[in-house]
Structures are given as C-alpha cells and as structure tokens.
Amino acid sequence: MANTFKVKLTNRNPKRPIKGLPAFVDLADDATVEDAKIVIARQAGIKDFNRIGVYDPVSKETLKNRKARVRDEAGVAKTAELVVKDLGPQIAWRTVYLVEYLGPILFHILIPFIRPYIYVFSPFAYKNEMETPLTRVQWLLFGLFHLHFLKREYETAFVHKFSANTMPARNIVRNSAFYWLIAGLLCALDIYAPNNLAARDELSLLDYVGLAMYAVGETCNWMVHQHLASLRKPGGTERAIPNCVGSSLVTSPNYMFEVLAWTGVILISRSWTVVVFICTGIVFMRSWSRDKEKALRAAFGDRYKKKRYTMLPGLI
Template sequence: MANNLKSTVRLTHRNPKRPIKGLPASVELADDATVEDAKILIARQAGVKDFNRIGLYDAVSKETLKNRKARVRDEAGVAKTAELVVKDLGPQIAWRTVYLVEYFGPILFHLLIPLIRPYIYVVAPFAYKDEIETPLTRVQWLLFGLFHLHYLKREYETAFVHKFSANTMPARNIVRNSAFYWLIGGLLCALDVYAPNSLAARDALSPLDCVGLALYAAGEAGNWAVHRHLASLRRPGGTERAIPNCVGSSLVTSPNYMFEVVAWTGVILISRSWTVVVFICAGTYFMRAWSRDKERALRNAFGDRYKKKRYTMLPGLI
C-alpha cells in the first residue's frame, strides 16, 4: 500500500548569488520519499530537465546528501529543520562514462606512441638518429601487453562489474579526472617506456623481471577478485553498504587498492621507469584518502559490528 502521508519541506538556495530559477519555496514530500525522489520532484517543479543537476544539502551540517536511496525524513538535519538546501550542480555526466573515458587515455597512448615511434624519437628533445632501425625490444613489448591488459580489465569492470552509488558527477570535472590517466599513466609513461634508451629496452628477462611479472599477476588477480566481491555486496541500482569479506579484507580496509599497488610495483620492477614510479606514487596519494574515507564510513555505518582496521590500504604503512 502506498504511503500517503506527506510533509512540507522548505527549500533554500545554497548559493543565493546563483539561484535556481523557478525553485519553489517548499515541496510536499511523501513520508517515504528518498533523496532521489526529492531531486526528481524539485527538478520537475523548478523546470530543470535533468534531476541529477539538483544537489541537496543538510541545512544544519551543510553536507551533501550523498545516499540517493536514503529517506529524506531520516536525515538528521532535515528532520530537525524541515528544510533542504538546494544547488544547481551544472551539466552532469554518468560516472560509468567518466571511468570509461579515463581509462581510454592510457590505452590510446600506449598504442599511439609505439606506432609513431620512428617519427618522434628522431626529433628534439629525444634526437635518437638510429630510431628507425631500433625496434621495440621483448621487454618493451611485454610492458605494452601489461599496460593494455590492466586498462582493458578496467574498462571491462567499469562496463560490466562496478555498481555506482551515485548516478552522475559534474561534467566539467571529467577533464581534471582524466588528466591523471591520460597525461601520466598514458603519455608520460608511454614516452619513457618505449624510448630507444629506456631501461626497458632489453630483450632478456632477468630474475627481477620474473619477480615483477609475478607481482603483476598476483596484484591484478587480487584486484579482480575484490572488485567482483564488492559488486556482489550491492543490488543493481542500490546504494546500500556492506562489510567486505574477501581476500585481503582482514588486513586493510581497501584491499583493491592494496592489490593495485602490488600490480604496479611489478610494472616498476620490469620497466625500471621513473614515470611509472611517479604514476603510482600519485595514485597512492589519492587512494590513501579514499581508503580512509571508506574506513570512516564503515565505522559510522556498522559501529561495533565492524572490525576496525588500523591500516586502510597498505599493511604496516597506510
């Protein structure tokens, strides 16, 4: 039976200097209305075509209401003040599209640089005059495969495995988000790894390369297993949280990040490239913050039912 109980919630602008034209002073929300329901209703009444543009905030804490499936009446600030703070977030883009675009950059550059190699390494600042007669070595071809395997796996997971708690993000952020992968993981790493004088420009595999290959395989397999497990914890279209119980979860909060670092450590050992070191160090900086946010969220959501982790990403370090 549908819930016919309704309550009036006042609406105020988060940014009075850039108000939403047509925003009503208040809306009538059903007792069981979710944050997403409220966005849809507000967008309809304000004449905003894409409800994902509507950002809702707690009137007391000023924090965004992230869980789109949470009931509005269960939000503490809303219950206390009967008020929602509203902001137009601007044009939106689906999170799934964002990740597909991000990971396409490295795939593109790690294809492009080997193809145009005879034409770029014979000019400044490279100026390797014999480049046309210097083909990629076996180790460079191995790295070519490892880079593509990693990012094709990422594209597959984005398209078919991951379940996103948020529908969209501001479209303007895609350039910032993609720059890290396109410019560092893609262009910079490819230019160094496939260069004629690269430390990867060798044919024989050393014991260190074999160790790197083993780390890469273990890291990618572990990362894949964790991503599959995390996806299984959420229903399609759901935003619910659950306590992870998979390989590595007894050690750290985010074992997927741990295995990511393991895999890239393997690439570092094989490539000996400073660019790969820069890439994974920068990535670790971001993953460190995300893993700590996840630990905080799990503690808040499950309290004593959740076994708190001392390390959120790398055992003994982070």
C-alpha cells in the same frame, strides 16, 4: 493516497539561485533523497534531476545517500527544510571512468606507432624501426599496460556499481588528466624510447619477479572488485562489510593489490614515470581508503573489526 509532508526549499547560493525554485514542495512520507531531487527538478523546470544538489539545512553537508529517506535526515527532521543548489550539467560516473581509462590505452598504441617521428631527433640514438625496433621487454610492457586498462574498462562497464549517478561534467577533464597525461603520455614516451632501461630483449630474474607480482596483483584486484560488486544490489547504495582476499589485512584490499601490480611493472620497466604514476595514485587511494574506514566504522559500529591500516599493511 499516500501521506505527504511539506518541505521548505532554500537556495544554497543566493547569488546564483535556481530560477523557478518553489518555496515549498510536498514529498511522500517515504520519499528518498533521489525522489526529492526528481520532484524539485520537475517543479523548477530542470530536465535532469541529477543537476539538483540537496544539503542538510543544519550541517550544510551534502545528502549523499540518494536512497536514504528524506524524513530520516536529522537536519530535515528538525527544520522541515532542504537547501538546494544547481550543480550544472552532469555526466554519468560510469562514463567518467570509461573516458579516464581510455587515455592510457590510446597513448600506448599511438606512441609506438609514431616512434619514427618523435625519437629521430632525440638523444636515444634512434635510427629506424628496422635497426632500433621495440624490444621484447617493451612489447611485454605494452601488453601489461593494455591488460590493466582493458580490465578496468570491462569492470567499469559490467562489474562496478556506483552509489552516485553523476558528477559535474566540467570535472571530467581534471579527473582524466591523471590517467591520460601520466599513465598514458608520460609513461608511453619513456617506456617505448630507444635505448632506455626498458629497451632490452632478455628477461632477468627481477623481471620474472615483477611479472609474478603483476599477475598476483591483477588477479586478486579482480577478485576483490567482483566481491565488492556482489555486496550491493543493482542501483543500491547500501554498505556491507567486505570479506574477501586481503580484507583481514586492510580496509581497501583492491588498492593494496593495485599497488602490488604496479610495483611489478616498475621492476620490469625500471621507469621513473611509472613510479610517478603509482606514487601519485597512492596519495589519492590513501585518502579514499581512510574515508572508507571511517564510513564502515560509522555504519556498523562494533560489528566491524576496525583496521589499523587502510591500504598498505605496516605503512598506510
């Protein structure tokens, strides 16, 4: 029989405690954080173990690495205690991203389809689809938007490996709003409007530059995502030092190439809405890339070549 050790369980939120939470549980010596969640959920009568959040009793920080041994966590080793919280109904991260990226796809189909109903009373001098149809540049942007988000859907379904299983289901509306409302609704309303800056048939030199930037950005972003996925085993949470195109310049080359691609879209569309979308995205990516730099330094020490810039060379 495998050796076990006893761990005290404490409710993180005494005002909303987990009903049925046992005072102690016995865990195998090699039990991981995920194993502990499964045992706690089973004994507390909770069907989905992903609802169980476990925290270090000393630092009060979430034990994020679900594959880490419980006994190796400093606070647990010191106190033989786990702090526990019911996180509420959960949804898989893969599902979250699939839903997020679906919004722009749907809006960039819907808005061109209903142009006769939304622009007829606008100041864009819209007449009908025969006299003011979508132009070549607008159709090009239609294709670029769909190519990007269909790529993201494919990567979510078949390429990316997630370190966490789930997130609180209530957060999906907040997380999706950025893509659905800005990249989807706002960008589509502006780009497909008659007589706006994208409503032209001739491609200029600036358009071809933008198209080249988009092609390079999307291709390199794809290559980086493939490389990052290869660094982690299926179901694993381990970290590895990236060694791919752009990784010698910044911590997160996938973000760098994403910005490059969307800058190309800005040059083609001349749309303020695309500027709003990518600038808002940069705010988020800046934080994520800096967190990744800190994590790589902490995990690999001197083996990791520290980066001054985390996503945009010379800027961020």
